[in-house]
Amino acid sequence: xxxxxxxxxxxxxxxxxxxxxxxxxxxxxxxxxxxxxxxxxxxxxxxxxxxxxxxxxxxxxxxxxxxxxxxxxxxxxxxxxxxxxxxxxxxxxxxxxxxxxxxxxxxxxxxxxxxxxxxxxxxxxxxxxxxxxxxxxxxxxxxxxxxxxxxxxxxxxxxxxxxxxxxxxxxxxxxxxxxxxxxxxxxxxxxxxxxxxxxxxxxxxxxxxxxxxxxxxxxxxxxxxxxxxxxxxxxxxxxxxxxxxxxxxxxxxxxxxxxxxxxxxxxxxxxxxx
Numbered sequence: 001x002x003x004x005x006x007x008x009x010x011x012x013x014x015x016x017x018x019x020x021x022x023x024x025x026x027x028x029x030x031x032x033x034x035x036x037x038x039x040x041x042x043x044x045x046x047x048x049x050x051x052x053x054x055x056x057x058x059x060x061x062x063x064x065x066x067x068x069x070x071x072x073x074x075x076x077x078x079x080x081x082x083x084x085x086x087x088x089x090x091x092x093x094x095x096x097x098x099x100x101x102x103x104x105x106x107x108x109x110x111x112x113x114x115x116x117x118x119x120x121x122x123x124x125x126x127x128x129x130x131x132x133x134x135x136x137x138x139x140x141x142x143x144x145x146x147x148x149x150x151x152x153x154x155x156x157x158x159x160x161x162x163x164x165x166x167x168x169x170x171x172x173x174x175x176x177x178x179x180x181x182x183x184x185x186x187x188x189x190x191x192x193x194x195x196x197x198x199x200x201x202x203x204x205x206x207x208x209x210x211x212x213x214x215x216x217x218x219x220x221x222x223x224x225x226x227x228x229x230x231x232x233x234x235x236x237x238x239x240x241x242x243x244x245x246x247x248x249x250x251x252x253x254x255x256x257x258x259x260x261x262x263x264x265x266x267x268x269x270x271x272x273x274x
Contacts, residue, residue: 005081007248008208009109011121014039014083024080028096029087029115037125039085039111039118043074047092050099051235056182056266057259059235061099061144068139077140078105085111085118089206091196094240098256101247102149103142110244113205120205148243150230150255152263152270158228159190159271166191167223167231169239170261177274181234182265186274188232192221196238199245208245215249225251232257232264 005017017023018041025042027034034044049070052060076082082100084093090110097108111118119125150158158164168175168191175193177185187193198217200206208214223229229246233239236256246254257263264270 005083005107005109007109007244008112009083010112011118011123014109014111015118015121015123020081022079022081023083024074024076025083025085025111026074026093026096027085027115028092029085033087033115035127035129037119037127038115040124040126040128042085042126045070045074045096047086047095050096051237057263059237059260059262060258061102061149064142064144067099067103068142071140071142072138079107081107081109083109083111085114087114087116089197089200090114090208090241090244091238092240094244095237098148098236098240098243100142102144102147102256104145105142110208113207116205117207148255150257151259152257152267154255155188155230155257155264156270158230159188161228164228164230165223167194167229167239167242168192169194169196169231169233169242171195174234174261177272180265182261183268184265184272186265186272187261188264189271189273191232191273192223194218194221194223194242196233196241199241208248211249214245218246218249225249228253228255230255230257232260234261236260 027038027042027044028047052062086092168187173179175187201209231239231242236258243256
């Protein structure tokens with residue numbers, strides 16, 4: 001039996017498992033960044049392929065057939081453990097992990113610190129394109145579930161539930177409405193602000209902050225494990241990292257809002273606070 005891999009994996013722990021044939025490492029950095037140096041064996045994936053838009057709403061889940069095609073290209077099947085990273089602290093990588101989790105795929109990890117953390121640990125950086133990956137011959141028959149998703153209707157129906165807490169991962173200026181990237185600014189009524197960078201140790205390659213400190217900061221804002229939590233940002237890109245951090249800490253009921261503020265703030269019939 002192979003030991004289960006955690007949601008957040010240390011570079012040295014991943015390096016020790018690079019020969020595991022069930023492992024698939026996916027780099028969501030820009031293509032030029034990937035070409036300049038990546039974790040050995042990592043496959044590049046353009047972030048734009050894993051999100052869909054219906055203007056002005058962005059960051060929606062892609063059609064399930066699109067996702068199945070991508071996974072077939074990457075050689076990802078039901079028994080694959082997927083490890084993701086990017087260049088920005090984990091938002092794009094976490095969004096792919098969340099998307100797979102929505103489908104019920106649980107063998108998922110984020111590389112702590114990404115390629116910068118990998119390099120800082122003294123590990124080998126590759127510039128060689130991975131050419132030995134065999135695409136799967138059949139599509140992985142995934143389907144979207146509802147357990148980890150909160151859409152606008154779900155949020156409107158649960159806004160007054162004391163058991164539910166909304167967590168806004170955007171900047172303070174976006175939260176207060178001083179800056180608006182949608183028709184209206186502000187936040188969903190009752191939401192608390194927990195900017196996504198608060199999950200990161202900015203002095204150590206944006207690795208996830210120490211569990212104790214992160215848990216303390218979350219709970220100080222009422223983001224406690226017994227509650228059902230909905231994370232959102234502008235498109236559920238930044239907030240995907242909050243989702244992953246909460247999962248890593250053992251929070252059992254965490255939902256992401258695809259479309260996020262680009263959906264909520266571009267309507268005239270949704271309640272807003274500033």
